[in-house]
Amino acid sequence: MKLVIGKHAGFCFGVKRAAEEAYRCLDAGITCVTLGPLIHNPQEVERLRQAGIASVDSPAQVKQGETLILRSHGVAPEVYEEARKRGIPVIDATCPHVAAIHRLVREYSGNSDAVIIIGEADHPEVKAIAGWAESTVFIFNDPEQVRQADLPERALVVAQTTIKRERFESVLEEIRCRIPDLTVKNTICAATSQRQEEAEKLSAEADVMIVVGGHNSSNTNKLYETCCQRCTRSYLVETADEIPTDAIQKTDRVALTAGASTPQWLLNEVAERLNSLFP
Ligand code: SF4
Numbered sequence: 487m488k489l490v491i492g493k494h495a496g497f498c499f500g501v502k503r504a505a506e507e508a509y510r511c512l513d514a515g516i517t518c519v520t521l522g523p524l525i526h527n528p529q530e531v532e533r534l535r536q537a538g539i540a541s542v543d544s545p546a547q548v549k550q551g552e553t554l555i556l557r558s559h560g561v562a563p564e565v566y567e568e569a570r571k572r573g574i575p576v577i578d579a580t581c582p583h584v585a586a587i588h589r590l591v592r593e594y595s596g597n598s599d600a601v602i603i604i605g606e607a608d609h610p611e612v613k614a615i616a617g618w619a620e621s622t623v624f625i626f627n628d629p630e631q632v633r634q635a636d637l638p639e640r641a642l643v644v645a646q647t648t649i650k651r652e653r654f655e656s657v658l659e660e661i662r663c664r665i666p667d668l669t670v671k672n673t674i675c676a677a678t679s680q681r682q683e684e685a686e687k688l689s690a691e692a693d694v695m696i697v698v699g700g701h702n703s704s705n706t707n708k709l710y711e712t713c714c715q716r717c718t719r720s721y722l723v724e725t726a727d728e729i730p731t732d733a734i735q736k737t738d739r740v741a742l743t744a745g746a747s748t749p750q751w752l753l754n755e756v757a758e759r760l761n762s763l764f765p
Pocket of ligand 1: 498499500501558559581582583584647648675676677678746
């Protein structure tokens with residue numbers, strides 16, 4: 487078996503930064519909780535919990551003496567306000583790329599532009615971006631949703647940072663036909679594009695493609711979908727125990743990639759298990 491591991495596999499800059507903040511707090515003896523799971527990866531969330539960092543659903547659940555860590559997805563302004571009113575110390579690990587989208591949305595919506603977010607309406611990053619708008623917000627994940635909407639004359643378009651480029655372009659094309667005065671900011675993160683492009687290349691050349699990451703992770707699932715289009719033997723595994731050993735031959739070229747929320751230790755475990763099963 488020949489094993490190739492993607493150079494861009496695993497934590498992106500923003501997720502790595504948030505995880506480092508959390509472990510730095512632990513080292514400094516700061517008692518902290520995260521607002522929602524810090525990362526969309528059950529194994530890393532459990533590791534953090536065992537180390538002493540639990541997650542809460544709202545600032546109201548933060549206990550006296552605890553510090554609240556805001557994850558890389560970012561939050562709506564109301565969350566900062568509630569934490570301030572309750573006197574909760576905050577460590578803001580919002581990814582700087584996401585914070586830049588918040589500023590854009592605030593600026594353009596303040597000038598009466600409607601805001602259109604191309605992304606998944608139930609994703610926390612998208613919900614938080616919508617929270618920064620002072621005007622009407624539309625969220626589209628499909629060209630058909632655009633066709634059915636009653637749209638304004640003027641709008642700002644931004645993207646969920648992890649959306650697939652093809653999806654962004656197909657939805658945008660429909661919007662362009664409907665809105666004359668449009669400002670488009672392609673806010674897809676470079677880390678996402680690099681990972682997707684690398685996964686396309688690796689999966690086109692591999693006999694077996696393995697994507698490591700949480701089943702609950704949006705970016706991992708998108709990576710997996712990309713790989714399935716080019717390699718029929720693509721698998722999404724959360725841990726080394728999920729490696730489809732029966733489906734791999736010892737002469738296969740196996741390629742590994744991982745979502746932006748997959749820690750390096752999990753990727754290493756999968757690579758080590760593959761090397762020991764197919765030396
Ligand atoms: S994908 Fe990009 S924008 Fe999102 S957290 Fe990672 S580095 Fe930041």
